[in-house]
Amino acid sequence: MSDEVLEADLVDDGASPLQDIRGLVKSGKVDICENSKFRYLWFFVVYTAFAMPLSFYNQWAITVGQSEYGLSKFLIVPLFFWATGIPFWIRPVWGVTIDKYTDNPLGRRRHWIVLGVFGHIILLLPLAFINVGASPWLWCIVLGLALIPRVIAEQGIAALMVEYLPNPGSIGATISYAYRIGSSVIPGLVIMSWWMGGVPFGSPFIADGVVDFDGIYFASSILVFVGLAAAAIFAVMFREGARLRGPGIDEGADSDSMPVADTAEEAMNDRDLDWPEDTPWWVKLRGAFNNRTAMLGLGVALLMPIGDGMESFFRSYQIEVWGWDTQKIASWSWLFVIAGFLGIIGPLISDYIDRRKSMLIWAVLAGASYAAFTVTSVMGLGWQVQLGVWLLVMIFSDWLIFTFLATIVEIADPRMAASSMSVFQSSQAIAATGIFITLGTLLLIVSDSYYPLIWGVAILGPAIGFFLIRQMEYPEQDSGRLDEFSSEIKGKLGGWLDKPLKLDTLESSKQNQRMALAVGLAGLVILAGIVGIASVAEVDKEVIGDLESISTVSAANISEDSSTERMGTGDSMSMEIDASNGSILDVVVTVTSSNPSFNPINPNPDFTWDLTLSAPQAVMMVGENTSSSTVQADEISATTELDIEVYNKSGFASQSEAQAWLDDRKGDEDAMYAAGIWNVDLSITGDGDPTNRQADFTIEVSLSQANATVETSVVENTTITQSEDFGPMLLGVGGLPIIVLTGGVCWLVLRDEDSN
Structure with missing residues (x-):
């Protein structure tokens, strides 16, 4: 039935409309196990x-909360992820609850999925x-509570995947792409890029350069x-539909007629036998x-x-290190669409080649991308380079995580499908959104927000994963699936x-x-069209708002500074x-003398001196470069x-x-020229008096240095012409796929089907 169209499941069987509705609510209409088209559309x-x-x-919370509402990253980042992480x-x-209660009005697993989705909707309303x-x-607390029914629905789905559904890699790829669409295209392109950033079209929520954040929040x-x-x-x-995995499946047993072990110990050691009745749930979970x-x-x-x-700290990095604001971040949200599309490739491939080998390769690629981003961050390369490397981080980390989802579906115990999957999933959630976000927060506090430190720590994840995956035993896969797909x-x-x-x-x-060759030429023609459109995809628009000018x-x-000493002929002083x-x-x-020693015959002695000025490097003094x-004289400059x-x-x-x-300008050679310690020497050579006269000699120094500061000026209510270039977005979203x-x-098409 996998090749039938969806309408085949929706044919009217002659029942009354009320009976149709009751039947639809009670047991559904389309078999998700057999109808592959509906299955992937459903996920x-x-x-x-x-x-x-x-x-x-x-x-x-993280972007607008920090940049617009002034919330500290040390408050909102851990608060958000702890509040939303606990339900997971x-x-x-x-x-355990879903595995215990399987005789439900709406179906063994479907019952919990339906209740969870509707509960999620209801509890989100106050937000x-x-x-x-x-x-x-x-x-954050209200959002966390609203996530509880969603998690219940997800555990029902997890049990469904383990017991009923084939091709977990393809399902993982579908989930990966759905997550990117749901988390990037709609929140990123529609809400962040268009509504907040005004890219690529004028935002209905921006007037005179002012963003209506309340309006955006309600519309969102x-x-x-x-x-x-x-x-x-x-x-x-x-x-x-019919179960695919679990005890007795090879003999055609359904969920009500699975072979049962005589003792719990026997079931503990043989997954092909179901647990005896009244076996405690913790024993079953230990057996998983x-x-x-x-x-x-x-x-x-x-x-x-x-x-x-x-x-999780990447947006904080964009704000603090790159100096981006909400609109700038929003205008580049389309990049996540590319990551979403390319992120489906890894888990999809793992359905057609050895999944263990796939996981090892993805771990190497993810670790290498983290390392590359760490290097670009340490070196302070341009944000364009760093953003390109971050795209690789998102793609390869998606490959690794969502291929691992296919892995746990295959190694989970189908006798305790929801429970065993929940342990894997909760462990991953606790680590990602609890332990390691807290660790990242502490590392940033201790290092005074030195972000390359946490990017470097991230490398450890794929490295540890690689070491552990090498020791795992994976179920056998059909080695001919890639040949079948290629032939199709x-x-x-x-x-x-x-x-x-x-x-x-x-x-x-x-x-x-x-x-x-035909496929390649068709792809080139389409790509050339996208490139042509992207090259002219620029729109100028005039808006009235505050013009901010930043300059040095x-x-x-x-x-x-000055220094005074009492001296006579033959004496000297330095400064x-x-x-x-x-x-x-x-x-x-400049040099001045005062208070000469008393002599009634010559009250004002005629002092003479040598005044020497020395610089670290040659400068212009007394008409020459020395x-x-x-x-x-009294002065030298x-x-x-x-x-x-x-x-x-x-x-x-x-x-x-x-x-x-x-x-950088202050560090240039001309700015640092002659920098260092300058010396002034004053030597008294005579006083024009036969007696040895003395006086107070004062050296006064005036040092003039260029000083520069960054200043921001704002011209209010001025007409600004903004040029919006969304060519890169078209190239990325359309060209790369x-x-x-x-x-x-x-x-x-070209591969040899006899080789894998």
């Missing part, structure tokens, strides 16, 4: 709807009327409930993990998500291209080459000038070639960018 709709609320509220951490409570900025604690809540309503419809529509592979899988669930916890692709392409390409006149290998402004900073911080404009030294000069205007620059996008430019699809199809 896509339900998990897209599940992802939307948590992702939207995550972005609202206690999954075993719901798992639409609470402001996170005013009441962050209440807001409506969007969330629409998605959950769709999930509720699909939850009611599906029907449980009574083997090496299950325990290693539990270790992977606990330790591999280190990176997930550290990734070739068959469909051959049907479409037989006449245009005259394939019937060619041998098999030539047919494959010609089909691959320089001014001369003059510091003065140091500390100019080690550079940016020197000029140095002026590092030292001596004069017999030196000037550098530094132009104070070099520190004046405008047009910066942020204060952090302006400060970074200024710091075309490249991947074209390459993948060509490979499948």
Whole structure:
């Protein structure tokens, strides 16, 4: 039945409308086990709807909460993830309950799924009327409570996957893509990029440059409930089919006639036998993990998500290090769409090749991407480079996590499907959203928000996962599935291209080459069209708002110092000038004498002296470029070639960018020229008097240095022309998937089906 269209399950059987409704609510309509098209559509709709609320509220609390409401990351990040993490951490409570109560009015597993979806909708309603900025604690607690029925529904789904559904990798890929659509496309592109950022179209919530965050929040809540309503419809529509895994399945036993062990000890050691009646649930749960592979899988669930916890601080990194605001973050949210599309490839591939080998490869790729991002962060490379590497982090970590979901479906105990899956899932949730977010918070506090530290720690997750996965034993997979899929692709392409390409006149290998060439050319044509559209995808629009100008402004900073000593002929004194911080404009030294010793014949002696000024490097003194000069005068001065205007620059996008430019400019050779300790020497050579006269000699120094600061000025209610270039978005969202699809199809068409 897997190839039948969905309508086949919806044919009217002649019953009355009321009976149809009762039958639909009680047992559903479409068999999710046999109808593969409906199965993948069901998982896509339900998990897209599940992802939307948590992702939207995550972005609202972490991004808007910090940048617009001024919430501290040390408050909102751990508070949000602890409040929303606890319902997921206690999954075993719901798992054991679902396994215990299976004789339900709406179905063995379906009953809990339906109740969970509707409960999630009801408990989310109050959140639409609470402001996170005013009441962050209440807001997070209400959201956490609303997630409890969702978790109950997810445990029902987990049990359904273990007992009833084939191809867990393909289901994992569907869930992965649904999560990216629900957490990136709708919250990211629609809410963050369009409504908040005004990209690629003018936002209905931005007027005169001011974003109406209250309006966006309320509209987003409506969007969330629409998605959950769709999930509720699909939850009611599906029907449980025949079991695929569990005791007696090879003999055709159903859930009511599974072979039962004589003792609990016998069931503990043989998963092909169900537990005797009245066996305590904790004994059953212990039996689910009574083997090496299950325990290693539990270790992977606990330790591999280190990176997930550290990734939670990425938006804080964008705000604090890159200097991005909410709208800037929103305008690049489309990048997550690319990650979502490419993220389905890994778990999908794992259904067709050895899953253990897939997990090992994905662990290496994820660890390498974390390492690369750590290096780019330490080196302070441009945000464009870092964002590109972060895309790889998201893709490969998705491959690893969602392929692991397929793994635990296969190694979970089908006799305690919901319970054993809940232990794996809660362990992963506790690690990702509790332990490692707390660890990340502590590391940032201790290191004074040195983010490369937590990115480096994230590498440990895939590394530990690789070590543990190598020791696990995976169930055997059908090695011919990739051949079957490849043959199916070739068959469909051959049907479409037989006449245009005259394939019937060619041998098999030539047919494959010609089909691959046609697919490649078609992909290039589509890609060229996307590139052409992207090259002109720029819109100029005028908005009225406050124009913020960020610039560096320089001014001369003059510091003065003096020293006095009583001296006579043959005496000398010295003075140091500390100019080690550079940016020197000029140095002026003057000498004065006062209070000469008394002589009634010559009351005013005629003192003479040598005044010497020495610099660390040659500067302009007394009309020549020299590092030292001596004069017999009251004053000596030196000037550098530094132009104070070099520190004046405008047009910066942020204060952090302006400060970074200024710091770099101050380190340039001209700014640090002649920086160091300058010396002044005064030697008295005569007094014009036969008696040895003395006087008080004072050296006065004036050091002029260029000083620059970052200043922000705002011109209110001015017309601003904004240029919105969404070419990169079109290239990423449209072009990259075309490249991947074209390459993948060509490979499948050309591959030798006798090799895996």
